[in-house]
Amino acid sequence: MPVVYAVKHVMSKPLITVDAETSAQAAMQQMVQKDVGALAATEKGQPVGILTERDIMKKCCSDASCSSVKVREIMSAPLITVNYETTLGEAVETMANKDIRRLFVTEKGKIVGIVTQKDLIKGSLIAFHALDLALSSL
Numbered sequence: 001m002p003v004v005y006a007v008k009h010v011m012s013k014p015l016i017t018v019d020a021e022t023s024a025q026a027a028m029q030q031m032v033q034k035d036v037g038a039l040a041a042t043e044k045g046q047p048v049g050i051l052t053e054r055d056i057m058k059k060c061c062s063d064a065s066c067s068s069v070k071v072r073e074i075m076s077a078p079l080i081t082v083n084y085e086t087t088l089g090e091a092v093e094t095m096a097n098k099d100i101r102r103l104f105v106t107e108k109g110k111i112v113g114i115v116t117q118k119d120l121i122k123g124s125l126i127a128f129h130a131l132d133l134a135l136s137s138l
Helices: 024-034 053-059 088-098 117-136
Strands: 017-019 038-043 046-052 081-083 102-107 110-116
Touching (some): 081 088
Antiparallel strands (some): 038 046, 102 110
């Protein structure tokens, strides 16, 4: 039986978050420090949106007001999620249909990680290599 890879095999954990009331400038500093391109925006500890590099570039850096702009004002919401058992193919299809590059991953209704285009490419390569090995042993 072939191995089916799910997003739980390639997602990034733990989830890196920022409070929605944080300044965009502080959020940018956190992205640089953590070397990530997106943060889960939270309210009362619960993810409610996503802040990406692109959000910051498009919405606040053009007028150099990032220190006064709140994450809430520039984040993308609502969150788009997939279950941690979702296959890589289904995740890719969701990203393509929604024109996004990141999905939050849920387990039992709780957000447990994030999966990015890069994660899915890596996971797909692993699956292709496994398929190649299986076919070459026939």
